Amino acid sequence: MTVARLEAVLQKIADHIAARSDRGRPADYIPQLAAADLSRFGIAVATADGDLVACGDHESPFSIQSISKVFTLTLALGQIGDALWQRVGREPSGNPFNSIVQLEYERGRPRNPFINAGAIAVTDAIVAGHQPKEALGAILRFIRFVADDEAITIDHDVAASEKETGFRNMALANYMRAFGNLENPVDFTLGVYFHHCAIAMSCRQLAKAGRYLAFGGRLSPEGPQVISPERARRINALMLTCGHYDGSGEFAFRVGLPGKSGVGGGILAIVPGKASIAAWSPGLDHNGNSWLATAALEELSREMGWSVF
Amino acid sequence: MTVARLEAVLQKIADHIAARSDRGRPADYIPQLAAADLSRFGIAVATADGDLVACGDHESPFSIQSISKVFTLTLALGQIGDALWQRVGREPSGNPFNSIVQLEYERGRPRNPFINAGAIAVTDAIVAGHQPKEALGAILRFIRFVADDEAITIDHDVAASEKETGFRNMALANYMRAFGNLENPVDFTLGVYFHHCAIAMSCRQLAKAGRYLAFGGRLSPEGPQVISPERARRINALMLTCGHYDGSGEFAFRVGLPGKSGVGGGILAIVPGKASIAAWSPGLDHNGNSWLATAALEELSREMGWSVF
Amino acid sequence: MTVARLEAVLQKIADHIAARSDRGRPADYIPQLAAADLSRFGIAVATADGDLVACGDHESPFSIQSISKVFTLTLALGQIGDALWQRVGREPSGNPFNSIVQLEYERGRPRNPFINAGAIAVTDAIVAGHQPKEALGAILRFIRFVADDEAITIDHDVAASEKETGFRNMALANYMRAFGNLENPVDFTLGVYFHHCAIAMSCRQLAKAGRYLAFGGRLSPEGPQVISPERARRINALMLTCGHYDGSGEFAFRVGLPGKSGVGGGILAIVPGKASIAAWSPGLDHNGNSWLATAALEELSREMGWSVF
Amino acid sequence: MTVARLEAVLQKIADHIAARSDRGRPADYIPQLAAADLSRFGIAVATADGDLVACGDHESPFSIQSISKVFTLTLALGQIGDALWQRVGREPSGNPFNSIVQLEYERGRPRNPFINAGAIAVTDAIVAGHQPKEALGAILRFIRFVADDEAITIDHDVAASEKETGFRNMALANYMRAFGNLENPVDFTLGVYFHHCAIAMSCRQLAKAGRYLAFGGRLSPEGPQVISPERARRINALMLTCGHYDGSGEFAFRVGLPGKSGVGGGILAIVPGKASIAAWSPGLDHNGNSWLATAALEELSREMGWSVF
Known part of the structure; x- marks a missing residue:
């Protein structure tokens, strides 16, 4: 071509x-x-x-919003490998991105890493006991590296708005936590999640x-x-x-x-x-x-x- | 290679x-x-x-069972074209092949042509007022043609057994009929369906x-x-x-x-x-x-x- | 008073x-x-x-339509006693009368005897191997007895219409049959069901x-x-x-x-x-x-x- | 007697x-x-x-745990009357007490005031802009009054444990908030909820x-x-x-x-x-x-x- x-x-x-x-x-x-x-x-x-x-x-x-989930998935697989699949599935969900129904029927394991619940679980795997800032830094570094562009940044206004209105994501995260499928404090994991979705x-x-x-x-x-x-x-x-x-x-x-x-x-x-x-x-x-x-x-x-x- | x-x-x-x-x-x-x-x-x-x-x-x-659904889909698209998509969707269902749940929530329109409900709707589009025998003949002719093999036949014992135990498919077909998404008598359409699944x-x-x-x-x-x-x-x-x-x-x-x-x-x-x-x-x-x-x-x-x- | x-x-x-x-x-x-x-x-x-x-x-x-379900429940309990509750539950369903969703999740056992699926199972228990005519006769006799009125009859036009349009009930009955929760031929049980709903x-x-x-x-x-x-x-x-x-x-x-x-x-x-x-x-x-x-x-x-x- | x-x-x-x-x-x-x-x-x-x-x-x-929901319902009806029914229904849910499924299908309106989601909405109606302490005081006063017993108290250890493990309730509350069916900060309403459930x-x-x-x-x-x-x-x-x-x-x-x-x-x-x-x-x-x-x-x-x- x-x-x-x-x-x-x-x-x-x-x-x-x-x-x-x-x-x-x-x-x-x-x-x-x-x-x-x-x-x-x-x-x-x-x-x-x-x-x-x-x-x-x-x-x-x-x-970029949910497109960031491709990069967090890549990063999480690099960090913990196929163990990630114990926490999240690989099947189409057949439901809207923010649905909580399957989480109840399937005991807190999201169908795939690209619906919100799955992406939150993936982010949680990246946080893995670190401070949110460190986890977010790792995500941003990875994206800048593969894009070969250090100018990529987070839109903090967007992140703040996401957090203010993110009640369904709060619900998803707490629900997974109830089933033991979230290891870090909900606020930590969601903080990172809201910020990586706000990358511009x-x-x-x-x-x-x-x-x-x-x-x-x-x-x-x-x-x-x-x-x-x-x-x-x-x-x-x-x-x-x-x-x-x-x-x-x-x-x-x-x-x-x-x-x-x-x-x-x-x-x-x-x-x-x-x-x-x-x-x-x-x-x-x-x-x-x-x-x-x-x-x-x-x-x-x-x-x-x-x-x- | x-x-x-x-x-x-x-x-x-x-x-x-x-x-x-x-x-x-x-x-x-x-x-x-x-x-x-x-x-x-x-x-x-x-x-x-x-x-x-x-x-x-x-x-x-x-x-071949459900593999026949690829050939019936091809045939139905050839007969009525994209009008078929008004009767059946193109999305993964996220549910087992014989699930009836989404049919209720989505008013009788199956998610895709490869789950049982969708394949029955596709078969119904092929029957289209004809006798079951004619519809089945058309399906068999098409498969023989693309396989370039006239020896392909239906296993009538399998078809008979399918019919005897096909209560969930009977349920799916009647359910779609209730929503107007089945045009032929249920027995006609299911008869053809059970037989094309029984092709060997x-x-x-x-x-x-x-x-x-x-x-x-x-x-x-x-x-x-x-x-x-x-x-x-x-x-x-x-x-x-x-x-x-x-x-x-x-x-x-x-x-x-x-x-x-x-x-x-x-x-x-x-x-x-x-x-x-x-x-x-x-x-x-x-x-x-x-x-x-x-x-x-x-x-x-x-x-x-x-x-x- | x-x-x-x-x-x-x-x-x-x-x-x-x-x-x-x-x-x-x-x-x-x-x-x-x-x-x-x-x-x-x-x-x-x-x-x-x-x-x-x-x-x-x-x-x-x-x-009387679904009111007949009170009388069939009474009759079935008289015939087989508490064994009936193995086939049908006693809980509100939280769903519409003709819903099929719970039947899938709960493997063919209807929530209660008053939703359609449950009432069909109850009718099936009354048929119990008899001819539809006999079962229907028993139902009608019971209602005439408790009403002390021999003039009560079935509206056969209504019954015929019910049957013609009863695809959702056909679906429910076949679905229960698939789970082994219907013992008589679907047509027998539904025939009785459509007729007792058509009592005037x-x-x-x-x-x-x-x-x-x-x-x-x-x-x-x-x-x-x-x-x-x-x-x-x-x-x-x-x-x-x-x-x-x-x-x-x-x-x-x-x-x-x-x-x-x-x-x-x-x-x-x-x-x-x-x-x-x-x-x-x-x-x-x-x-x-x-x-x-x-x-x-x-x-x-x-x-x-x-x-x- | x-x-x-x-x-x-x-x-x-x-x-x-x-x-x-x-x-x-x-x-x-x-x-x-x-x-x-x-x-x-x-x-x-x-x-x-x-x-x-x-x-x-x-x-x-x-x-007393969920029995407290009877008293909070009484109190909320006393405060806002039948307007409460715009936020919560009056039907059996057919689902477990902590289910979130219907909340999604029914856009954040719980089926009844006795499942967890409904009781949280009722508690939210009692909080109504007040400080959690005041709302809780009103609930406790009401119970002491109808029991004619000033000795009734809250078990604060239980309340603290409820809060620590209350992720499903956090999910329910956030989910309702997402649909606009929670008016106070989630922490306020849940704080009161966890405490009134911990009344001994x-x-x-x-x-x-x-x-x-x-x-x-x-x-x-x-x-x-x-x-x-x-x-x-x-x-x-x-x-x-x-x-x-x-x-x-x-x-x-x-x-x-x-x-x-x-x-x-x-x-x-x-x-x-x-x-x-x-x-x-x-x-x-x-x-x-x-x-x-x-x-x-x-x-x-x-x-x-x-x-x-």
């Missing part, structure tokens, strides 16, 4: 997106997200050749951060190994089956790529062996996934023949 | 499987399946080069039958088009997210291929662009998926580097 | 009911019920003194039929024993906790009497030691209980000081 | 209970309850004549405290009105349908009286117009209700003919 071809495709997609009047609705549970400008759209692709091709608002930082990244930064999943665990096909190829494949598998909550099947059906969405409107999508993609538009569908970022990725996947299927 | 390399890999896998003492348990709800010999194992791979490489009991017919195929036949999903809708990379490439991709996506019931995430995690299992112990797995695979061993895990066919596919995918992720 | 006092109270209630413009909505799943005249209202009280005081349309037969009775007849529950198991305080006093008390307890589906708590809260409703708009209410009451008005609330019969019983209970609490 | 007769019945019951080897299991989530002596049993009856007849360990204080009372004190429910809202049939007769009836109705969690139907079936249990092993039961009863034995059944206090109440109700049915 040539850069020119990819640039042309991205431009065409951006034009199509710009022309759309159906733009979804922003997340409205915190003011920082509710105030989003629905006209925004950005996309960036990090290729196997080391190119970074982008279009639209690709340098604007946005709240641009499409460029996010596309770069996802490279290790696209290139067999390396930052580039020939680069140094960050995680094993098998672990990269497995995280991709989880992204495909669980990365869009109860819209995961639909994303696989339409886009055909492993992906992880966040309510900030971002989506990280992986083309194994070929590219890491970040798309962003703040309007969401009813499942909480970006309406137009999904549309953009569907077109990109089709145009480039990138579906894994 | 050379045939010799693939033959060697399959033989090694067959040796590993033969040495295993953990063999799962056969389905026990009908005598024909309960009587299965747990020592049996077969595997067959239809490659893009047109080769058919196989090992073990690859010529023994077994009851060998690994060889099944691997050949899956080629159109591996080769962009064609029976071979250069062969005639059976379905569009996009439809093939989409069916593969559904197989990956929903093909193993509440073990779908696990199969994606371990094997990394679209696959569809049946309680007869068979699994059809697709390597897009490269191969169609059928593996069979009658012992099941607690989700109703073949314990050793899964293990064999995991090893094959790893050895050949075939994971889509 | 004097008859004159009771007559005056019933007349006042009837006047209040006649003046109401909020009248609920009739059951609409079969034409015979959907066509109901919402202006109809009747009430009848059988007293401990042997009087039958009534007002309004107290001689008009209506479809007037308020007068129904009030008389309920006397054995009001008078310690006797048709009058000094009359012959039909069932033991303890059994009568227990059936009353079940009516109070489960007799109005997921509106049972509300009925207990407002009326304070054991009662059983039917979607034909009838309610049988018991004042232990004092009276058996039947009220009828075909408009229903959102739980499927008669809107105005409930209002009438609330006023009657308050005026007469009849609440058991 | 003569005191002598009642004394004889209570003594016989106490003898029967003493002879039982099946004694249930104590609550084990906090050390204070887990350490309970299973041989303990007490019972006390406050009669309409003003007598207090008791037997066994009737002067030993025990943790003897059977004598508890039987006296329940008199206003037995005597139409008065502390004795001729005494001053504490609450209206209608409100007393309604609270009794709620106790009957919801007072024993998912064992409420069973208690109504066997005992036939409105009752409220606590995991400390106590049960308050009301015989409208006749008596208020407190029974206590710390061993519980699988629903969390006292195994032997239930048995004692069943025998007492039968012997005295006190069933409301």
Whole structure:
């Protein structure tokens, strides 16, 4: 693939997106997200050749929200390995991201690491007796490392808002604690969780951060190994089956790529062996996934023949 | 890939499987399946080069059971196109294959075409006012065509047993009928359903039958088009997210291929662009998926580097 | 209590009911019920003194529907005694009358004998290997006996309509059969069930039929024993906790009497030691209980000081 | 009823209970309850004549736990009247006392005031912007008043243990807060909740405290009105349908009286117009209700003919 071809495709997609009047609705549970400008759209692709091709608002930082769960999962697996799977499952939940129903039926073990409960358990595994600040530092260092960008920061206003309104997450964390599936003080673990969800990244930064999943665990096909190829494949598998909550099947059906969405409107999508993609538009569908970022990725996947299927 | 390399890999896998003492348990709800010999194992791979490489009991017919749902889905989409999705969803259910709970909460619309309720709705779309015999004929013709094998037949003893014990399926069908999501008499639709689940195929036949999903809708990379490439991709996506019931995430995690299992112990797995695979061993895990066919596919995918992720 | 006092109270209630413009909505799943005249209202009280005081349309037969479940429960307990409780529970379900969800979670054992699933299991216990006609004959004989009225009959048009549209009940019965909690052919048991729900009775007849529950198991305080006093008390307890589906708590809260409703708009209410009451008005609330019969019983209970609490 | 007769019945019951080897299991989530002596049993009856007849360990204080919910409900209804029912329902839940499932399906509104979630909402209505200490003071004053006993106190060790292990209640409270059904800080409301559950009372004190429910809202049939007769009836109705969690139907079936249990092993039961009863034995059944206090109440109700049915 040539850069020119990819640039042309991205431009065409951006034009199509710009022309759309159906733009979804922003997340409205915190003011920082509710105030989003629905006209925004950005996309960036990090290729196997080391190119970074982008279009639209690709340098604007946005709240990555649940996309951070991909990085915390990677980090937790690096720290405790497969023992993590005793605390969280690997199956699609069939329920909304913040559902507590299965936690009751399945005695405090979340279905997968990408629904809120699962991601809180993963964060708890990272905290592991340390101070929240240290755990958060480790997460931020990892993301900066894989993105090769020290400028990535946490939006503390967003983190504060998350905490103020995070009663369902408080409920999930306490519920897991009741079943012994949370080892640190609830406030510690949730503090870290709210902050890593509040990390702000641009499409460029996010596309770069996802490279290790696209290139067999390396930052580039020939680069140094960050995680094993098998672990990269497995995280991709989880992204495909669980990365869009109860819209995961639909994303696989339409886009055909492993992906992880966040309510900030971002989506990280992986083309194994070929590219890491970040798309962003703040309007969401009813499942909480970006309406137009999904549309953009569907077109990109089709145009480039990138579906894994 | 050379045939010799693939033959060697399959033989090694067959040796590993033969040495295993953990063999799962056969389905026990009908005598024909309960009587299965747990020592049996077969595997067959239809490659893009047109080769058919196989090992073990690859010529023994077994009851394909839910694997037939891949073919009925293909047929129904061919008949009524995307209108089918008004009657059945595209999301993992997070529940066992024969669960009725979501049908109540979601007013009679099954989550996906591979759980029992969804497959019954798909069968109903195929019946579409015709006599059961005609509908069943169409299904059998389609499978024989894609497998290029006129010898494929229905095991009528199995079909009769299915019907005798099919009370949960009777419940599912009547429940959908109550919500207007079944158009034909329950007996008609279930009659066809029980019979297409009772089709018997060998690994060889099944691997050949899956080629159109591996080769962009064609029976071979250069062969005639059976379905569009996009439809093939989409069916593969559904197989990956929903093909193993509440073990779908696990199969994606371990094997990394679209696959569809049946309680007869068979699994059809697709390597897009490269191969169609059928593996069979009658012992099941607690989700109703073949314990050793899964293990064999995991090893094959790893050895050949075939994971889509 | 004097008859004159009771007559005056019933007349006042009837006047209040006649003046109401909020009248609920009739059951609409079969034409015979959907066509109901919402202006109809009747009430009848059988007293401990042997009087039958009534007002309004107290001689008009209506479809007793689920009220029949009180009589089938009595009959089944008479036939197999406490063994019945192995097949059906004694707890409020917290779910709608036709819900199938708990059946899945609780492996085919309905929560109580008054939700549809439970009543089907009770009917199955009555069929017990006999022909449907015989079982139905036994039910009808029992009701005619306790009502002291040979004129009570089944509305076969209603029964036929029930059967035609009874897909959810078909689902419930097949589901229980799948768990071994239905012993007779589904068609036999449901045939009897649909027919006993289609029994037509007037308020007068129904009030008389309920006397054995009001008078310690006797048709009058000094009359012959039909069932033991303890059994009568227990059936009353079940009516109070489960007799109005997921509106049972509300009925207990407002009326304070054991009662059983039917979607034909009838309610049988018991004042232990004092009276058996039947009220009828075909408009229903959102739980499927008669809107105005409930209002009438609330006023009657308050005026007469009849609440058991 | 003569005191002598009642004394004889209570003594016989106490003898029967003493002879039982099946004694249930104590609550084990906090050390204070887990350490309970299973041989303990007490019972006390406050009669309409003003007598207090008791037997066994009737002067030993025990943790009233959920029985306190009857008093907080009374208090909250006194403060805000029927507006309370906008925040909590009046239906049996069909689920365990600490279930969170229905809260999700029913958007944060608990089914009834006696399951944990409902009782927390009721406590929140009492807090109503005041300091926890004031709210708790009001609750304690009310209980001391209706029990006519200033010696009743809170066991602060129990309260502290409840708080330390109260993660499920933390989850419930936060979950309701997420839906706007908790108005005070979670810590405030739960602080009051944990403390009123930790009130210690003897059977004598508890039987006296329940008199206003037995005597139409008065502390004795001729005494001053504490609450209206209608409100007393309604609270009794709620106790009957919801007072024993998912064992409420069973208690109504066997005992036939409105009752409220606590995991400390106590049960308050009301015989409208006749008596208020407190029974206590710390061993519980699988629903969390006292195994032997239930048995004692069943025998007492039968012997005295006190069933409301």
